[in-house]
Amino acid sequence: MLAADYRGPRRVRADQKPMPTIEHPRDAILRVTRSCICGSDLHLYNGLVPDTRVGMTFGHEFCGIVEEVGSEVENLKPGDHVLVPFNIACGQCHFCRQGLFGNCHESNAQATAVGGIFGYSHTAGGYDGGQAQYVRVPYADVGPTLIPGWMDLDDAVLLTDVVPTGYQAAEMGGIQKGDTVVVFGAGPVGLMAARCAWLFGAGRVIVIDWVHYRLEFARHYCPAEVYDFREIDDMAVFIKRQTDSLGADVCIDAVGADASGNALHTLFGKMIPIEAGSAIPLHWAINSVKKGGIVSIVGVYGPTGNMIPIGNVVNKGITIRANQASVKRLLPRLIDHVQAGRIDPKALITHRVPLEDISDAYHIFASKLDGCIKPILLPNG
Ligand code: NAD
Ligand code: ZN
Numbered sequence: 001m002l003a004a005d006y007r008g009p010r011r012v013r014a015d016q017k018p019m020p021t022i023e024h025p026r027d028a029i030l031r032v033t034r035s036c037i038c039g040s041d042l043h044l045y046n047g048l049v050p051d052t053r054v055g056m057t058f059g060h061e062f063c064g065i066v067e068e069v070g071s072e073v074e075n076l077k078p079g080d081h082v083l084v085p086f087n088i089a090c091g092q093c094h095f096c097r098q099g100l101f102g103n104c105h106e107s108n109a110q111a112t113a114v115g116g117i118f119g120y121s122h123t124a125g126g127y128d129g130g131q132a133q134y135v136r137v138p139y140a141d142v143g144p145t146l147i148p149g150w151m152d153l154d155d156a157v158l159l160t161d162v163v164p165t166g167y168q169a170a171e172m173g174g175i176q177k178g179d180t181v182v183v184f185g186a187g188p189v190g191l192m193a194a195r196c197a198w199l200f201g202a203g204r205v206i207v208i209d210w211v212h213y214r215l216e217f218a219r220h221y222c223p224a225e226v227y228d229f230r231e232i233d234d235m236a237v238f239i240k241r242q243t244d245s246l247g248a249d250v251c252i253d254a255v256g257a258d259a260s261g262n263a264l265h266t267l268f269g270k271m272i273p274i275e276a277g278s279a280i281p282l283h284w285a286i287n288s289v290k291k292g293g294i295v296s297i298v299g300v301y302g303p304t305g306n307m308i309p310i311g312n313v314v315n316k317g318i319t320i321r322a323n324q325a326s327v328k329r330l331l332p333r334l335i336d337h338v339q340a341g342r343i344d345p346k347a348l349i350t351h352r353v354p355l356e357d358i359s360d361a362y363h364i365f366a367s368k369l370d371g372c373i374k375p376i377l378l379p380n381g
Helices: 039-045 153-158 162-172 186-199 212-221 235-241 262-268 280-288 310-314 327-339 353-365
Strands: 002-008 011-016 026-035 060-069 080-086 136-139 182-186 204-209 225-228 247-254 288-298 318-324 349-354 374-378
Touching: 002 353, 011 288, 011 353, 026 153, 039 353, 060 136, 060 153, 060 280, 080 153, 136 310, 153 225, 162 288, 162 327, 182 186, 182 280, 186 212, 186 247, 204 280, 212 225, 235 280, 247 280, 280 288, 280 310, 288 310, 288 374, 349 353, 353 374
Parallel strands: 182 204, 182 247, 204 225, 247 288, 288 318, 349 374
Antiparallel strands: 002 011, 026 060, 026 136, 026 374, 060 080
């Protein structure tokens, strides 16, 4: 079968690989119908995630048709169309039982923090991902969710990560009616977070980025007030000016360690390596939120390199909430939101690319070229 093949930093190509097989009675094999490239893949692509091995197949956002199931999988059968949460969750451990499916202990027992994630290095369990014609899905009786007959597959594939992550970013912000919410990052995750902020009662939504076509999209899609951070001298002063000197009620970091390095390049004329600390949006969030406010982080950071201004967190009495999205916990209500038209995921898709051209798709998405917001791969045509 054809599958993504990581060859080293900024080198991903499509190659022939062996078909996946059932390795455990709770596995299923899926024929992939849609697969996305995510901002999180850019951390891998740029070689920033420890233990990303050459030869790995990336891809944690995919949906497909069940091809085969292991002997212990009772709730799926061949032919079912399913979307698959990016977190690999056993459904039974201490964390899964609390709905913390992103922190499953069984799927990545050697790690101290994150649970298993498809196609996300050996740090996240070493599972191959879905940027491929076929993929093995462990614990297939837990994550895979039947795609309702009325749902467009383009919407379904975005329910595997972008929608739940954006929604959870807003949820963790504890948004109260009328709140001013500032979202750093107008990538797919930030756009979805800003859109969802309204569902929680926000009174005002501000989106900060520097990529103009994304800001323009945010203006209409979220909808949000938008600002290019290159035109702002001091972020905290600017946000205070916008908010009667108080600061934002909620700040959301939907950037993380800037995988492309573009923004930091522009700011400092050179890329800051992740080890040296590249948490600019997080600093901005902490410094711009009001006293007693909430900072919600869904942007992904390495274990080091965060250099949080912890003194300001203490002195301002800020609450920080962060996690990988717990996709399975959120799916029922998100499917309702999509059906009711309150969230329109597929509007984010700008590029549809055959798997053969994956190398171009990574380049375009990483470079923020060609108006790219969300590229999807069509592994089986
Ligand atoms: P993306 O790369 O498409 O978007 C990131 C955006 O941030 C870009 O538009 C970039 O120009 C902008 N940016 C860079 N520096 C900035 C700054 N200082 N201030 C404001 N904007 C800045 O990525 P995405 O797919 O939207 O993902 C965003 C982040 O969310 C990534 O870190 C990704 O790893 C993370 N993520 C987390 C989860 C989770 O479960 N927690 C799930 C998916 C993605
Ligand atoms: Zn993702």
